[in-house]
Amino acid sequence: MQLRRRRQSRPAIRDFSRSARPSIRGYGMEVDSTDAEVSKRDRLVNNLQNLSVSDRVRMLRGMPLSVAEKSELSQIPCCSQLKYYIIIGARHSWYSWLNFLHSLQLWQVALKTVSGRFGTGVLSYFLFLKTLLFFNFFLFLVTGAFMVLPQAVHPPVLPAGRSSFSGLELLTGAGYFSDTVMYYGYYSNYTLRKSCRDDGGVQNVSLSNGTRLDCVSKHLSYNMPLAYFFTIGVAFFITCIILVYSMSKSFGQSFRIDKSHSILAMKVLCSWDFKVIKKTSVKLMSENISTQLKELLAEVNQKHVKNTACQKLWRLMVHGLAWTICIGSTTACVLKLQQSSRIADNNLLLTEASLLALPVVVSLINLLLPGLFNLAAWMEDYESPSVRTYVAICRNLMLKVSVLGLLCYHWLGRVAADPEDIGLKCWESFVGQELYRFLLMDFIFTLLDTLFGEFLWRLKVLKRRRKPVFDIARNVLELIYGQTLAWLGVLFTPLLPAVQIIKLFLLFYIKKSSVMMNCQAPRKPYRVSQMTTVFITLLCFPSFLGASVCVTITMWSITPSSSCGPFRELKTMFQAGKRWVEELEKDNPNLSVLARAHSYLVENPFFLFVGAGIFLIVIYFHSQVVDGQRKIISLLQEQIENVRHHLNTVYTALCNYEDNYKTN
Amino acid sequence: VCRETTVESSMKRDNKPNCPVLVPSVILHSRYRELAPHLVPLDYTNNPDIRVPLALIVAMPELKENPFRDRIVETFSEDGHGNLSFNDFVDMFSALCETSPRELKTIYAFKIYDFNRDSFICKEDLRKTLNKLTKGDLTPEEVTLVCDKSIEEADLDGDSKLSFSDFENMISKAPDFLSNFHVRI
Numbered sequence: 001m002q003l004r005r006r007r008q009s010r011p012a013i014r015d016f017s018r019s020a021r022p023s024i025r026g027y028g029m030e031v032d033s034t035d036a037e038v039s040k041r042d043r044l045v046n047n048l049q050n051l052s053v054s055d056r057v058r059m060l061r062g063m064p065l066s067v068a069e070k071s072e073l074s075q076i077p078c079c080s081q082l083k084y085y086i087i088i089g090a091r092h093s094w095y096s097w098l099n100f101l102h103s104l105q106l107w108q109v110a111l112k113t114v115s116g117r118f119g120t121g122v123l124s125y126f127l128f129l130k131t132l133l134f135f136n137f138f139l140f141l142v143t144g145a146f147m148v149l150p151q152a153v154h155p156p157v158l159p160a161g162r163s164s165f166s167g168l169e170l171l172t173g174a175g176y177f178s179d180t181v182m183y184y185g186y187y188s189n190y191t192l193r194k195s196c197r198d199d200g201g202v203q204n205v206s207l208s209n210g211t212r213l214d215c216v217s218k219h220l221s222y223n224m225p226l227a228y229f230f231t232i233g234v235a236f237f238i239t240c241i242i243l244v245y246s247m248s249k250s251f252g253q254s255f256r257i258d259k260s261h262s263i264l265a266m267k268v269l270c271s272w273d274f275k276v277i278k279k280t281s282v283k284l285m286s287e288n289i290s291t292q293l294k295e296l297l298a299e300v301n302q303k304h305v306k307n308t309a310c311q312k313l314w315r316l317m318v319h320g321l322a323w324t325i326c327i328g329s330t331t332a333c334v335l336k337l338q339q340s341s342r343i344a345d346n347n348l349l350l351t352e353a354s355l356l357a358l359p360v361v362v363s364l365i366n367l368l369l370p371g372l373f374n375l376a377a378w379m380e381d382y383e384s385p386s387v388r389t390y391v392a393i394c395r396n397l398m399l400k401v402s403v404l405g406l407l408c409y410h411w412l413g414r415v416a417a418d419p420e421d422i423g424l425k426c427w428e429s430f431v432g433q434e435l436y437r438f439l440l441m442d443f444i445f446t447l448l449d450t451l452f453g454e455f456l457w458r459l460k461v462l463k464r465r466r467k468p469v470f471d472i473a474r475n476v477l478e479l480i481y482g483q484t485l486a487w488l489g490v491l492f493t494p495l496l497p498a499v500q501i502i503k504l505f506l507l508f509y510i511k512k513s514s515v516m517m518n519c520q521a522p523r524k525p526y527r528v529s530q531m532t533t534v535f536i537t538l539l540c541f542p543s544f545l546g547a548s549v550c551v552t553i554t555m556w557s558i559t560p561s562s563s564c565g566p567f568r569e570l571k572t573m574f575q576a577g578k579r580w581v582e583e584l585e586k587d588n589p590n591l592s593v594l595a596r597a598h599s600y601l602v603e604n605p606f607f608l609f610v611g612a613g614i615f616l617i618v619i620y621f622h623s624q625v626v627d628g629q630r631k632i633i634s635l636l637q638e639q640i641e642n643v644r645h646h647l648n649t650v651y652t653a654l655c656n657y658e659d660n661y662k663t664n
Numbered sequence: 665v666c667r668e669t670t671v672e673s674s675m676k677r678d679n680k681p682n683c684p685v686l687v688p689s690v691i692l693h694s695r696y697r698e699l700a701p702h703l704v705p706l707d708y709t710n711n712p713d714i715r716v717p718l719a720l721i722v723a724m725p726e727l728k729e730n731p732f733r734d735r736i737v738e739t740f741s742e743d744g745h746g747n748l749s750f751n752d753f754v755d756m757f758s759a760l761c762e763t764s765p766r767e768l769k770t771i772y773a774f775k776i777y778d779f780n781r782d783s784f785i786c787k788e789d790l791r792k793t794l795n796k797l798t799k800g801d802l803t804p805e806e807v808t809l810v811c812d813k814s815i816e817e818a819d820l821d822g823d824s825k826l827s828f829s830d831f832e833n834m835i836s837k838a839p840d841f842l843s844n845f846h847v848r849i
Contacts, residue, residue: 062768268810294802644820
C-alpha cells in the first residue's frame with residue numbers, strides 16, 4: 001500500500017533540520033513533490049522501526065504530525081497478528097483506565113474555574129493546597145495502617161475515672177479525647193497478641209517485656225513500641241524523599257542558567273496566559289501586559305536616573321527603620337509569649353478553657369504582625385514588585401520561625417524536661433493536645449480573617465472601591481505553617497494528619513468561594529514558576545527540616561514519660577529499636593553481626609556526620625558542574641556574536657567588491 | 665481517497681477515533697459534538713469527513729476570549745482556514761495540554777505567531793501579535809519601538825526576523841512558557 005501524504009496547507013518549518021534529534025533531520029514538513037514526500041516518509045518509517053517502542057512513542061509525541069499519521073507510524077512494527085491485537089487491547093484498557101482516573105481527579109472543575117478567572121498565579125496556591133493534601137493523606141494512611149488500627153483493635157486497660165464527652169473536647173482536644181487512640185498516651189508498650197481462647201474469660205492478655213505465657217504464640221504478634229518507632233521514622237524518610245524530588249523537579253523547570261537579555265521579546269511572545277477565559281480577566285491581563293511593556297520600554301530607552309548621595313542615605317534610613325520595626329515587634333511578641341507560656345504552665349489544670357489562651361495569642365500574633373510588615377513595606381515603597389514580595393516572605397518567615405522555635409523550646413525544653421513540676425503525668429499527650437489546639441485555632445483564625453477581610457468588603461463597611469487582592473504569598477506561608485504543626489505533632493498525635501486533611505479540605509472550599517466572590521485578579525506581575533519553587537523550598541527547608549529535627553531530638557535524647565505511651569520504662573524512644581535488636585540476638589546468635597552493625601553504624605553519631613559530609617560534597621560538585629555549564633554557554637554566545645559580525649563584514653566586503661567590479 | 669483509506673483503516677481497527685494519551689477521548693468527543701450536534705455523528709465508524717467551521721470552534725468558552733483564537737484554530741486545521749475535523753480538534757487540545765512536551769508547544773507557538781506563514785516571525789507578525797495582546801493600549805510609535813527592540817534582542821542570525829531556532833532559543837529562557845501555553849479542557 002503506497003502511503004501518500006495529503007497536501008499540506010500548513011506552513012512548513014524549514015529550520016526543523018537544526019533539531020538535535022538526528023533521526024528527524026530532513027524529514028521536515030516541506031511541501032515538495034509527492035515523490036520526495038513519499039521517500040521521506042519511507043525513510044522516517046524505516047528509522048522508527050529501528051527504535052524501541054518507548055523511544056518511538058516519545059519521538060512521535062514531539063513531532064507536529066496529526067494524530068492519524070502518528071497512529072499510522074506507531075503501528076508499523078513487524079509483529080504477528082496476535083501480538084498486534086494484544087497491543088491494541090492493552091491500549092484500549094489503558095485509555096479507559098485513564099478516562100476513569102481523569103473523571104476522579106480531585107477538584108478538576110473548581111481549579112479550572114479559578115484559573116479561568118484569576119490566571120496561573122492564584123491557581124498555584126490551590127495546587128499547593130492539593131499537594132499538601134496528598135502529603136497528609138499519605139501520612140494518614142501509613143500511621144493509620146501501622147499504628148492506629150492495631151491499637152484500636154487491641155485496646156489497653158484504661159485507668160478509672162475517665163471524663164465523659166462534652167462539646168469542649170472538639171476545641172481543646174483534652175477531656176474525653178485524652179484517653180483515646182488519638183494521643184500517644186493510649187498506646188501500649190508491649191507486644192500485642194490475640195487473646196487466649198482456652199483461657200476462659202481472659203481477654204487481651206497483656207504481656208510484659210521479657211516473660212511469656214504458654215497459651216499464646218500461635219497467632220501473629222505485633223510489637224507496638226517497635227511499630228510506633230519505625231512507622232514514624234519511615235514516614236518521615238519517605239516524605240523527605242518525595243519533598244526533595246519535587247523540589248529538584250520544580251527547581252529544574254524554573255531555573256534558567258543564562259541571565260535573559262530578551263526581556264521584551266519574551267514579554268510579547270510568552271506572557272499571555274492561555275488559561276484565562278473570563279472576559280474581565282482577559283481585559284485586565286491585556287492592560288497588565290501593556291503597562292509592563294511601557295515600563296520595560298521606558299527602562300530600555302532612558303538611562304537609569306542616579307540617586308544623589310543624600311537620596312541614597314534617606315532610602316537607607318527608611319529601610320533600616322522598617323527592618324527595625326519588624327524585628328523589634330517580632331522580638332517583643334516572642335518575649336511576651338515566653339512569659340505567657342510560663343504563666344500558662346502554672347495555671348495548667350485550672351480550667352479547660354484556659355488551655356486555649358496560648359494558641360489564641362499565637363494565632364493573633366500570626367494574623368496581626370504581617371499587617372504591620374505590610375505597612376512598613378508601603379512606607380519603604382519598593383520599585384520592583386518581586387523584591388517587595390521576597391522581602392514580605394522573608395519577614396513573615398522570620399516571624400513564624402521564631403514563634404515555632406520558641407514553642408518547641410517550651411515544649412521539649414521545659415515541659416518534657418520536668419513534667420512533674422507542672423503536674424503532668426503524660427507530657428507527650430499534653431504536647432499532642434497543644435498541637436491539636438494550635439492547628440484548630442490556626443484554622444478558626446484563617447476562617448475569621450477570610451470572613452472579615454474579604455466578605456466584609458461586600459458590606460462596604462470599609463468603603464473601599466476596589467475589591468481586595470488575593471495575597472498569594474501570605475496565604476501560602478500560612479499553609480506551610482499549618483503543615484509544620486502537623487509534622488511536629490505526628491509523633492505525639494498519630495491522628496493529627498486526619499485533622500489536617502479535614503482542615504485543608506474545608507479550607508479549599510472556603511478560600512475558593514471567597515476568592516470567586518470577593519477578590520479581583522492580581523494587578524502586579526507574578527512569576528509563577530519561581531514562586532512555586534520558592535514555596536516548595538520553604539516547605540522542605542525550614543518547615544520539614546525543623547519538624548524532623550525536633551522529632552529526632554525527641555526520639556534520641558528526651559526521656560519518655562514513665563507511666564504512659566509505648567516507650568515507658570525506656571531511657572529514650574530510640575532504645576526500642578536497640579532492644580529489639582538485642583532480643584533478636586538473644587534468640588538467634590547468628591544475628592550478632594546485625595547487632596554489632598547496629599551499634600556501630602546507627603548509634604554512633606560519627607557515621608551520620610560522615611554521611612552528611614558526603615552528601616554536601618556531592619551537592620557542591622553538582623553546583624560546580626552547573627557553574628561550568630553556565631560559563632560555556634556565555635562563551636558560545638560570544639562566539640555566535642563574533643561569527644555574525646565576521647559574516648557581516650565579509651558580506652559587506654563582497655558587496656563593495658561587486659559594486660566596484662560592475663562600475664569598472 | 666488516500667485520506668479516507670487512512671482514517672477508515674485506523675477507525676476500523678479501534679472502533680472509535682484515535683486519541684492520544686494526553687486528554688481522555690470521551691471528553692473530547694463530547695465537546696466536539698457539542699459544537700455542532702447536527703453535523704457531528706455519535707458514531708465514527710463510517711468514517712465521516714466532517715469538519716466543524718471556524719466560527720463554531722472559536723465560540724468555545726476556552727477560546728472565546730483568547731485574542732489568538734483564530735490563529736490557533738487555523739494552525740491546527742488541515743486547510744488552513746480553520747475548519748477542524750475531529751482529528752485536528754484532538755491534535756489541538758493535545759498540543760495545548762498540560763503534559764504536552766516542550767518541543768511540541770514551541771513548534772505550535774511559532775506557527776501560531778507566524779501570521780503570514782512564511783516560517784519566520786517578521787516585524788509585521790510581531791506587530792499583529794502586539795496589537796492583539798494590547799488591544800490598542802499602546803501608541804503606534806510604541807508598537808514599532810517594541811517590535812524593533814524585540815527583534816534586536818531575539819534575532820541571532822541577523823536577518824531581522826525570527827527564525828524557528830531564534831524563537832526556540834528565546835523560549836528556552838522563559839520559565840513560564842510551559843504553564844502559560846496551556847488550555848484546560
